[in-house]
Amino acid sequence: MNNKNSRPEIISKELNIAEYDVIFLGFPIWWYVAPTIINTFLESYDFSNKTVVLFATSGGSGFGKTAAELKGSVSPETKIVEGKLLNGNYSTEEIEKWVNSLNL
Numbered sequence: 001m002n003n004k005n006s007r008p009e010i011i012s013k014e015l016n017i018a019e020y021d022v023i024f025l026g027f028p029i030w031w032y033v034a035p036t037i038i039n040t041f042l043e044s045y046d047f048s049n050k051t052v053v054l055f056a057t058s059g060g061s062g063f064g065k066t067a068a069e070l071k072g073s074v075s076p077e078t079k080i081v082e083g084k085l086l087n088g089n090y091s092t093e094e095i096e097k098w099v100n101s102l103n104l
Contacts, residue, residue: 007040017045022104024083026055032064042073051104055083 017023025041027034034056042052052074054067067082074080084098 007036007043010037010040010044013044015045017047017050020050022051022053023047024053024055026057026086029056029058029061029063029066029085032061032066033069034066038070039073042070046075047078048075049077051079051081053081053083053102053104055086057087058085 025038027038034054052070054063054070056063056066062085063082067080071078071080081102083102
């Protein structure tokens with residue numbers, strides 16, 4: 001059973017998020033949502049006044065309500081951007097074009 005309140009433990013918390021203004025966060029989509037370890041990660045750091053750009057892989061579903069579901073794991077001052085599903089092979093140029101299109 002899928003428990004949205006489950007929070008798996010993160011072994012290492014050695015990231016200095018304060019050094020970054022934009023964070024790209026990738027994960028597999030499971031039944032239209034991110035795995036709960038992504039909530040744990042977001043709840044473990046202060047993302048206030050940061051932009052978090054999501055990207056994901058999926059065997060069949062899209063982002064669904066993923067961005068909305070993750071907003072509860074960060075401060076209201078955090079901007080979450082629904083990024084792109086990266087299924088398949090993308091060239092460096094295609095990834096750069098996508099990143100540039102975000103106007104960050």
